[in-house]
Amino acid sequence: MNRVKFKTIVSFIVVAVTIMVNAGLVQAQAKTDDYRWDKNWMWVYADLKKSDADWTAKLERYKENGISGILIGGGVPMLEKIIPLADQVGIDVHAWMWTLNRPGDKEAKQHPDWYTVSRKGESCFDVHPYVDYYQWVCPSKEEVYKHIEKQVKELCAVEGLKGVHLDYVRYSDVILAKALQPKYNLVQDKEYPEFDFCYCETCQAKFKEQSGIDVSKLEDPTQSEEWRQYRYQSVTDLVNRLVKVAHQNNKLISAAVFPYPELARTICRQSWDEWDLDAVFPMVYQNFYDENMHWIKTSTQKGVRDLNNEKPIITGLYLPQIPEGKFPIAVKKAFKGGASGVAVFDEDKITDEELMILNELGTKYQTVK
Template sequence: MKSISFFVFIFCMFVSCSQSPDPVKIYAWTGANPENANELFTQLKSRGVTGVCCRDNSDNAEVARIAHAHGLEYHVWTRALCDGSFGDSTLYAVNRNGQSAYSKPAFVGYYKFLCPQKEEVFQYLNERYAAIADIPDVDFIHLDYIRFPDVILARGLWDKYGLVMDEEYAPADYCYCDQCVAAFKTASGIDVKSLEDPSKSEEWKQFRYNQITTLVNRLAANIHAKGKKISAAVFPGPTLAKKLVRQEWHKWDLDAVFPMNYNDFYLEGADWLEGICREETAAVNGKIPVYSGLFICPDWKHKAEHLDPEHHGLLPSEMEEAIHGSLRSGASGICLFTPGRMSEEHWQALDAAVKSIK
């Protein structure tokens, strides 16, 4: 009789343990250098952060080593196609008006996007990422700005730039360089410059989705060959990502994806994250983890006084809904933009939200 009772006890313990939820992974987009990394990573680790996406710089090796010493997963956060460092302006994307993103960028001065069709661009990124992948303590190469410029801005940004972007307008519609036009004609038989309204061509849209997908998957193959992983910060969706920035990211050979689910940019509340995360997790169909990117309000007590949506974001009172909604929809965790915007009230709300997950 005792042996039967013992067996039942062990069985119940096994069932209980097997049903325990996996720990919520918490990441942070941040910057670090050897001088501040120890203090920063100590603080983040104490807050429950499990990994960092740190801006690419010459100190990657040392910062990655320090991150590993603190038990943090390390992603090198790179601005892939948004790079104004080239002297050769012919490598940049060209809009429908024939203007180069190098000399006349859309919206803001740093929007100097390289053309994903150019082999020189692939070689540049491939060499850059190969060097990062050779760093022992780097776990992931993290791609940001792996897209075209926003052909349609998020609704919350229209007033900031004095624009109404209810369709694809020529100044922000890329890329119409000679090489892209020729490659599209070869693939489809269509001369895009002969179309009355190229923005209505589904073939032309798909061609540009494919340009980004091909570039990412070529890079991913080489990163994987070096024994490292690849992740990316992407626009929400992917339906919205396709519409706004030509990202069909569910077709990319990633090891993790970080959708930037910044609800305020879309004039949505924190409850919006549950629905958008459901779409995102369904799109990858369990193949890779989804980490829901949260945009934090840095001056939350005065949010209503700030007109610029860059100063908006989640209030401490919205953290639980944003986190629980993301996780209910299948996200494996969250990523904070950024820990520097987190107040003590935000951290307390995050901790309570994580601890209350059933």
């Protein structure tokens, strides 16, 4: 075979492979684009001990009352149990995973250097801010990303899974929500050292390389906009890399986030309007912020505005702290704020009457949209 003919054949193969790859990517993206997010959702606790019959009864109850998507933890074993049952009922299953907060993570515990370090110099490996289950790893570390990426890939490999749902994808709260501060005998009128993350060697070295600024030499690091932006971007980069992994596996990806971007940046370095997610679930828990029902609408509106109405917002409602008889108002406020759907936490508290209300209001407002 002469050289010219060989080159021609090779060129043809390269072009053909490129076309097939691109076609696959287009097909995968089309599926994410076509997915209907305008449904109502429930964050659901994993329970491998519950019988198939009990799970089916729970799922049927949800489906009959307008819940057509669940976000469930428990990892691969729980997903393999629940997905066939949910498919029979007609409910979508998304895998709910804790991302940067890793309590109980045996692999992470073998790597103390993975954990975030406060401005006070305390590592989350040893000192857990606020509560014992706050055990945060650092988004700037490549080893941490690879560890989380592995989990996402394992979840995506489960047959029938519709998507991955990220939670705790942020730094520890530098400022607690207003109503929560008295619970911990705190007055957080500024960013205090023991709650300000992350000052690990990796973060400081990467930031200095990018900006030329040595954080350790700053008189008041909390006043450095560059340092603040670095930490926003650190989480954003991690999320957007995970988005690519999910999409490469033909899975959707969403996240539970703080109420709206401006607030999220302020209290936990979460710049979620810059994330390439398929949908966002803002946890608009009005009672945490000493706010009324109307705040649910305005917070939802801010999120819709900051996303330029380009992707769905599913407003999360915290049922245990919604005043008695006010659930219909909360749901209406979410939809009137522009939500595509409503997600409820926690499932153990919801009554049949409240499920019926959610179904009726969902049908009304989602049909209008």
